[in-house]
Amino acid sequence: MAAYVMDSVLFCDQFGTQRMRTIFSDESVVQRWLDVEAALARVQGRLGIIPPWAASEIELKARVELIDLAELKREMDRTAHPIVPLLRLMKRVCDRGAGEYIHWGATTQDIVDTGTMLQVRDALDEIEAALRELHGRVRTLSVRYRDQAMVGRSHGQQALPITFGFKAAVWADEIRRHLERLGQMRKRVLVGQFSGAVGTLAALGDRGLEVQQALFAELGLGVPEISWHVARDGIAELVCVLSVCAATAGKIAHEIYCLQKTEVAELEEPFAMGKVGSSTMPHKRNPPACETIVAVARLVRHSVPAAIEAVMAEHERDKMVLQTEREFIPRVCAMTHLVLCKLSTVLDGLSVRPANMERNLFLQNGLLMSEAVMMRLSDTLGRQEAHEIVYRICMEVFEQGGSLKQALMADPAVSSRLGEEEIDAMLDPHAYTGLAGHFVDRVAARSLP
Template sequence: MRHGKDPARESKKMGSHIIDSVVYGAGFAPPEMAEIFSDRNRVQKWFDVEAALAQAQAELGMIPAEAAAEITRKARVELVDLAAIGAGVSQVAHSLVPALRALARLCAGGAGEYIHYGTTTQDIIDTGMMLQLKEAWTLIVQELRHIRQLLADQARQHKGTVMVGRTHGQQALPITWGYKLAVWVDEIDRHLERCTEGEKRIFVGNITGAVGTMAAFGELGLEVQRRTLQRLGLGVPRICWHSARDRITELATLLTQMAGTMGKIANEIYNLQRTEIAELREPFHMGKVGSSTMPHKQNPSTVELVVVLARLVRGNLMPLTDTLFQEHERDASCWRIEWAALPEACLYTGAILTHMRKVLAGLQIWEEQMTRNLHLLGGLLLSERVMLALGEKIGKQTAHELVYEIAMRAYEEKIPFRQALASDPRITTHLDPERLDHLLDPTTYIGLAPLLVEQVVGSDDPVST
């Protein structure tokens, strides 16, 4: 007698990949992005290409109009058995034929004979993939623009909020929180510019036949392709790109750049949330648990996940560049890399952007702690300013050596920088106490930070409108 569910059967229903995991999947793949790369949408896109091809060929008198109409009516994924198609792929060792057979069986009046007329498998799979990628791209760019707006709004609000600037992990000079944000906005603007420029090159279909010469279409080949791709909303190539995968690698590179920027921002939030710094905190709500054994913990778990995802996107870039190494006119040994790596890169990028939008919308900014950290070094944060002021009197290089000596003494003796400066006659001869007080005020040494913020985000925001 059997009790409960069959584990083997249940395991088939659940994905073994992290993207499809019932337990972890939501963190690695947003549902709307996962649907784009589902089998259901993949096969539907193949059918969309076949239907558009049939309609174009019917207009040109290559196949009967009634056959094209029947193919279009039946080219609906809900009418076929995806599991049966999958079994067929395993049986016949071909990636498309079982789907074509399933569609042909649905078509009445012999219309199935005109499916896939003169085209080849890679035409359909590549063009279908481009339709999927275009859908995903719309979501990705939309999320990136939303993030850009969130950062720009905060940059304007905090263009004068003074905080510590750090280089090599150490306190360096004062900056503003708005300045740090504006640097990120400027980087995102370049991503958006590259995205716009790349779209016309990337989102291009391909209906050229077995080796790309359109031989099966005869003299109507160029028109067949133009009409088919126009129906699908894709660009038309000048020549077959079966063996030229630069479009794929360009898209993968853009995803990697975007993911890298988001990963960097996430990592910065992670570092600024450290207990010893405590200037930022990712959104927190009661019930969010940081540890199974330390009740006090408030871990930056979301930005940690974003860093993981960004590295996974970067990891997919290498295999996707391998697709450039095509042999002859077509080669599946490299081409099929795209089927796995490209959806993963899109799904992870979509997850990154979804997480970061939520983090940035609810980011907690602790200005009081930013102020406290400005004085953590006892004035040493302003050593450059003191050195330059002294340099006006005794020369910059000489002043650097002198201020260096005093700064190191302040470190070693654990005394305030001002005290060390005020006790040295080589300093007080040129800088009186009032002047020292002014020079050691971090809020008056932020350079052009507010102006630089305005140069990026301004008072109006044309990029996001």
């Protein structure tokens, strides 16, 4: 029985994806440690620091399937250390004493941090691919519904007409910026760690930089200017960037959730027969996918304080912050990937209901178009006077009922300046979407980084 939802057979797919569970599995963690040890041995064998035959043997045996993970766990518990037990097990599986040359000049955090960066790189590849797919879905919606008029809302109330394509284009541009952030972040975050016990590379003498540069070239990671054993700003940036990506997914899902409400009914997440909304109310068509996305996005955002706290590391090494990172890095990556993938699925099967969008444009009997009337009257009355007149008329319609058209025509200050045809034209929401289509075209034309 799982103690945490991400490992639960029942709930795991609501909090992460199989791909992320694989990337951050115990087997992958150990294999990435072994990958770093193997690359270190390979480089040092090539440079003549350790015997080439030993390097070859280490590389040959650096496979997680040769490690008894249960024994590794027992030894980790006994020694209170992650890497020393692994080195001992590797010494056992390596022939001809090659195990004596493993970990030459390295410290535990070098292996753990660099292994983590290899996992993070794999995770970011998946997250970026999911983000690109999501952008494609949103861009398609923006182009398809470029001119579909709908109510624009501010403060939860009807405001002015927009188009659904415009709404989706706002989402698309935000996602594009996240892709830019991911690309910029990679250069700062995907950096290896190999600097010895306190960061000075003292154990390797004048060969230290040579080994460090060759090791990270081998692993495809950046070379740090200096040790980052206690400089965890890169991890904090990773979590912050992933949290804003997840927040965007949560925002879009919440918007769909709101626009699926019975009284609005402009959008609906994918529905198929057999999907049950309630155990007691058979008529319910709930938005569980959107609810999950919003909930999980909140969990990602709530991880940011822990990542910022981890920046406050002590002296030259500090395991306290490393322990917190071990918990939140896999979780943040898994949950971010989950919300991006799940939202793509929602958008792929999204039900868009133009008829209800049209209905809601006229829900307030013309009040939606008050700005158009005010701006037209401003030509002769001035803006402030026009606002006062239209405000008074709108509040009367809001409180007493009727239509804005009738109230405008009955008011001498308006009817003396505007005829019925002119009022009808101003109250047409389809004629007042501004440059919505232009902005859609502009966003759709932008290439991705």
